[in-house]
Amino acid sequence: MSVRRLRTSRRRVGVIAAAVAVLLLGGVMMAVNAGAAAAGCRVAYTVASQWQGGFTANVAVTNLGDPVNGWRLAWTFPSGQQVTQAWNASVSTSGGRTTATNASYNPAIPTNGSVSFGFNGSWAGSNAAPTSFDLNGVTCTGNVGQPSPSSSSSTPPQPGDAMATVAAMQPGTNIGNTLDAIPDETSWGNPLITRELLRHYRSQGYRSVRLPVTWTNHHGPAPDYTIDAAWLARVRQVVDWALAEDLYVLLNLHHDSWQWINTYPSDKANVLARYRALWTQISTTFRDHPQRLTFENINEPQFANSTDDQSYPLLHELNVDFVNLVRRTGGNNATRVLVLPTLFTNADQPKLDALLATINGLNDRNLAATIHFYGFWPFSVNNSGFTRYNAEVEQDLIGTFDRVYNTFVARRIPVIMGEWAVLNYDHNRPGVQNRGELLKFFEAVGYQARIRNVTTMLWDAGQFLNRQTLQWRDQGLFDLMKASWTTRSATASSDQVFVARSTAVTNRSLTLNLNGASFQGLRHGNTNLVDGTDYTVSGSTLTLTASALTRLLGDRSYGVKAAVEARFSQGAPWQISVISYDTPIVANANGTTSAFAVPTQFRGDILATMEAKYADGTPAGPLNWTTYKEFWTHVQPDYTAGTLILKPEFFAEVTDGARVTLTFHFWSGAQATCHVTKSGTTVTGTTT
Template sequence: MPVRRPRWTTLTAVAAAAALSLGLAGPATAGDRAPRSADRVVAAMQPGWNLGNTFDAVGADETAWGNPGVTRELLDEVHDNGFRSIRLPVTLGQHEGPAPDYTIAPAVLDRVEEVVDWALAEDLAVLLDLHHDSWMWTNAMPSRHDEVLAQFTATWEQLAERFRDHPRTLLFESINEPQFAGSTGEAQEYALLDELNVAFHEVVRSSGGRNADRVLVLPTLHTDSGQARLDSLVSTVTALDDPNLAATFHYYGYWPFSVNVAGGTRFDATAQQDATDAFARVRTTLVGQGIPVILGEYGLLGFDRHTGTIEQGEKLKFFEHLGHQARTTGVTTMLWDNGQHLDRTAFTWRDPELFAQISSSWKKRSGTASTDQVFVRPGAVTDQTVTLNLNGTTFRDLSLGRQKLKKGRDYQLSGSTLTLPAALLQRLSGTGGYGTSAELVARFSQGVPWSIEIVDADTPVLSGAAGTTDAFAVPTDFRGDRLATMEARYLDGSNAGPHGWTSFKEFDVTFAPDAAAGTILLRPAFFAEVTDGSPVVLTFHFWSGDTVRYTVVRSGSSVTGTVG
């Protein structure tokens, strides 16, 4: 028999007393303070962090997707970095026995409970959600309705029983990113999700104990913020008529920008409006109707590969804008982290500048700019302009290291236009070697500073090569420049490669620059959708504005590349 993990009742008396004093520990009884409303519980969870790719991993245990086992020290670090809650995704179908009981492996439940208890003891609220089960078996509900409903009900019966005595700082989320395969259309999908959410609500509430008024979190279809999705969820919430309900949605940005495809290299007006519109719909449809909202996951989809898919300054602007939208809408945010942000053994942020922007956005706006990189061509230095995005702040100063630059002499400022004179750039470029020669820092009246790299660069030089569809690399002398995106067309001008509706291919999925190795790698996924024997003209777009053409021809598994 597995060793029984300690339940909430074994946590320190101090922690339990604190929960009771806040009205979070359970339903009110005579002489007790009434429990806090759902909106106050949700608001107190801001900001939150996802323990992603761990208990939701599909495999033997929590380390199956490459993350280390969870420690209490990790949760202490999460709290110390300003988070007030964690989302704990769990995938349980793979750990369940056969019908009709669908018994969850006791060791799995014990381990999940242990981590829940650690988080609560670290003063972190916990949102426990049923995760990849959504695409592993609940999605089969259109064709296996009774079986799926029975398993879903049995799963939540076991979770409700296990955690019935835990305080209201533990919340339940019915199902992550609900989806349904082989349905007759969205009308059926809305009905099936409503059925799951209602069953979840009934199971938890009927289990008694502190589940009687625990805050239950219900998702939209696909956890999407489209208006029809929101309206359908509101109908469910209205029918349940329960004051201890909250809603959840996810936001990963405007898709072309989020994965860097179709030329979506910048957080431009279209990408900004997408975020603004999403939160406006949530504000009107949910928050404005008194329904608390949790942004259960947010980030950029390109981060699933690595955070370099999106250019640094552009990603910083995205998170600054998203944080502002969430804060002014009154939405609690929970950062998706599958291990790519917080190093779970070293307890350091892999991109400190990114985390600084995210954490600052929880409380205030920051100034940004049209770019964080200015390219200087040796021998042809000219004035350069950068547009400041003040975001309600005021510009304070521009500095180089500890030296504040002098306005009028070292730079000019007219409205939001910052001009860096050729004389300054010539001085900063130094010996004229390629690469970053200096970093200027713009400071504003509040928020984090904005860094501007001064980069000495010239037009990159490519060379001919031969290789295979599994490993073809274009020899590239980057000469200080940086690759933004790649176009691919056949000689007749039609689009080549994946995502045939656009000539601009997806960064890292189809191509990937490697400045250290001096190559641009063309991935197998690109050649898999290229016509055999047909020359493909590639246009590489660099951040300096330079473009370079290159032609590749696939013949079976062999590839040849030539300049131009």
């Protein structure tokens, strides 16, 4: 987590998990001398996911002969499959023969180098994998000039195969705000890590854990910076427990990044001495541990008073120093996978390019890149009106995965998304994101990670798994995440159907986003609803009939009256809440800038966002580029007390004496309006 997210961390509290069908044509790659004149190639064809009538495949081509500049890979589908969409290559079909041609940015494959592309396809009857490929007219037999040896896809990753090691880590989770808490493990409200917790993660399908560790408060002074023996033993205990539970582990320096590493530009000698001392001790302690332990040198690296262009060479120096230092400690560290971050672990292209240059210069095949992803910022914190998972939010997500794939994965450099979630999701602050919109985001992350071969590690600081009870705080959300490791889940335009109590009940429709699935039916509790009577489906439109809604609404008192599950041929079900409501009513209020709340009759409705405008229509309060304010930071609903709370952070940036019109937007589509005026620390609110 960054220093910005650290401020709320105490409150703010998965691409290959199951087996996938892998066809390795030719098996183990044979050694080829530099400059060999013979031609040869190897192809790994992977069906990453499959659904009725469709599938996603990834293809990795390794050149075992002379360097290639401009490639064409051809094959025949044994079951008549068709490619419908491709990435990182252009794909065409003629006479039953399918041909993939390089994109403009990936024409070169050096000797022993690889290139990857992927596609979505359709099938009927069966989806058998191709049995033969040829590269530029040469059949890929797996070696040069002789039949290839046999191989097994179950062979565990070996030193030197960072791609396989990182793939085996998918999916992963963080144990956040714990060993990285300041000053001690339980300081930020989480319990001590137990072996039972690690066993539970493994039982739920996780293959790796990231252990963020802050070392600052646990070592002595210069020049030795000796790590406290008890602290080092505790970290080792947790690492050993995780390994014993068959988990991979990613161990790092965490909040040290902003506590002292960020002063590197002005204090190079001292920072470097401390950095080297800590990593020397950590590396020496763990050098004989198995390769399932990996090291990440710095969490979210940043440098004080430095531009990005000034920071790139600084991070390059620390990354290179880390790799050289760890390698020198010997043992398994000689080939251990080491994970290097981009600046801020951001996935903007210049930051990716800077890290790529570092990795290329190191010429070490046991390196991986890491970035973090918390989604499109306005959506992830609910400000600027981004309450829904819309096209802009989705394009930000897809663009991130495209960039990391094209920059690293396509070049056989593995990527770990070391943290991901949305910034302000927290079980203690319900409603920051609508649950259905959040589910769409999580489903899309799982899908993009899977087709782009990116290993993901959920940022969980206690907001997803209750570590006291070892139960998921939202089982449905976890079920969807788990499904995304192997397939897609269908979603819908909303997970809520609002029916006004003051009007007659009529049919209500939702648009289904099938994501390759087929609709199977609706269920209420243990009862299957009846097609044609309780609902109808036409194309992607699901309609609940008035008669079914009348039955589900019961006495029509305000609130959620029923939960209906839409079930599909694959993935997690989609839950739809049937809600009885009327337009909320707000009342006059008086208070102060530190304690002001608008009395509100919610009448079954749910707050989505709030707008604030001055009389001339310009934005009022914080975020002066938008009229929409940030959920919970500036406005917070209290459904139990019946109030809408305006926070001191909102009034801190409101012009004294100016009348501000507040428009509260609710998920039913209803709105309620009031006006507030600040005079010093006094606030008056009226509805007229």
